Amino acid sequence: MTKQPDPKPLRLFQSVPNRVYSRLIVRYPYQTDDNYAHSYQFAANRLAETFAGETVDDLILLPYLTLYRQAFELELKNTIRALVKIRMDYLEGRTQELLGAISEDRFKSDFGHNLHKLLNEAKKHYDALDLPQPFSKDVEKLVMMLHEADKTGTTFRYAGQLPDVQEHADFPDLAAMLDEQFSMLSVIEDYVDGLYSAGPTFHELADDYY
Secondary structure, eight states: OOOOOOOOOOHHHHTSOOOSGGGOOOOOTTOOHHHHHHHHHHHHHHHHTTOOSOGGGGGGHHHHHHHHHHHHHHHHHHHHHHHHHHIIIIIIOSOHHHHHHTOHHHIIIIITTOHHHHHHHHHHHHHHTTOSSOOOHHHHHHHHHHHHHOSSSOTTTSTTOSOSSOOOOOHHHHHHHHHHHHHHHHTHHHHHHHHHTTSOOHHHHHHHHO
């Protein structure tokens, strides 16, 4: 087997080596999309904490929304993967259909950055598990509002793509709403896993049958 070359560190970080521990910041190579999603949430919330009701705070709005939109996109993808894994582990096994549902090629070609499509996919796998609680309507509403505001994933990042009107909102209420619904989305995996983890897996049931 051909030995893979060692990965090269980023020159961006190498250009500013750390010499004092209290000034250290670390990038971890093993982080998942779920880790990234919560990092974006954390960064957005840290940014929101700087809000002081001053005119200059208007400058944080679009960067803040960009962070949260990315957080929701990644968490929806993570939720899809988690729900499909539950279906494979406890209900249907590793079918080609389910394996294909979480392939990276499918995420890129079928969903891209489209929050509406990702939401519908998450709901489809959630409903397939026939759970006692329906998918959160509040999460669905919030994701759809984000999608309506930014269908491409670039609307908050580039000028000229939002409506040509001046708008305003209560920022603390906006921040609370985004944080609450992101947290609701992020606990779906734990909720579903808690319902199924105590029961037999698909392979255990199959072994008992045969």
